[in-house]
């Protein structure tokens with residue numbers, strides 16, 4: 001399968017008249033000024049020069065802000081630049097992200113004209129009360145309507161949802177995932193809420209009106225959501241905000257994160273937590289007291305099976321006095337495992353014969 005590279009073009013707060021309480025787009029995108037079509041060209045050229053794999057699929061992604069809310073002339077300018085590369089075969093597709101209330105027939109026709117392939121919608125929650133509380137300025141009905149139109153026009157649909165918004169509970173987040181599944185996205189991103197500097201949420205946090213999730217709480221909810229999407233064949237393309245110089249540990253100088261479930265390997269915590277649960281469930285089914293097991297997985301899963309800083313191996317040892325040996329084999333399909341018991345504890349009666 002061809003490797004895929006994303007060429008990210010960050011469109012800061014441009015065109016977004018909203019002020020979601022958790023958002024400071026400039027911090028998140030690291031971009032402090034309006035971009036121009038020349039910037040788009042420079043970014044694309046830079047990435048094309050540095051991507052060595054010439055056979056790889058390359059996609060220009062306009063992230064951040066609300067792309068279809070930008071001045072139409074600017075949208076056309078940016079898309080025109082990217083589309084030239086598509087025509088020359090240097091990039092294969094274009095993706096944009098936007099708000100559900102900025103989708104209509106004319107918008108979609110314009111995106112079609114420039115061969116945009118994927119449209120990602122910022123959904124955040126399926127609960128209108130939470131959307132209002134976060135100052136989103138749209139309802140979940142807008143998400144339904146926009147999602148249906150996007151699919152009807154033949155685009156690939158993506159959704160972005162958040163975990164840990166003010167007033168949101170784990171049940172709300174599971175319900176959001178359920179509602180999104182009904183709208184048949186091809187892909188989703190899950191973002192646990194981080195408190196970012198110079199946002200309304202920061203003010204609420206400092207006034208003790210908002211308590212962010214802990215890393216453990218956010219990981220537990222994300223595990224459930226990832227497994228729901230996996231079961232429906234919906235690709236989870238991101239869990240947690242991308243680490244940048246600004247989006248980093250709150251204790252690091254220059255970090256824009258004030259508080260919240262930040263972890264440099266957040267997704268790995270979620271994926272390895274899921275593996276831990278699967279391995280434990282399989283061992284429990286054996287109905288014997290196991291001392292040492294070998295788990296064989298596909299090479300691409302090995303790090304998640306072992307866990308961040310060998311967490312899964314350590315946890316099984318501490319909680320169940322169990323040694324976990326992890327092996328890799330290409331013949332095992334990604335996501336699958338083969339479990340072999342290497343040693344058992346003697347049965348009580350055997351021990352006391």
Ligand code: SF4
Nearest residue numbers: 016018019020023065
């Ligand atoms: S709609 Fe998007 S860009 Fe605008 S304030 Fe909300 S999160 Fe930020």
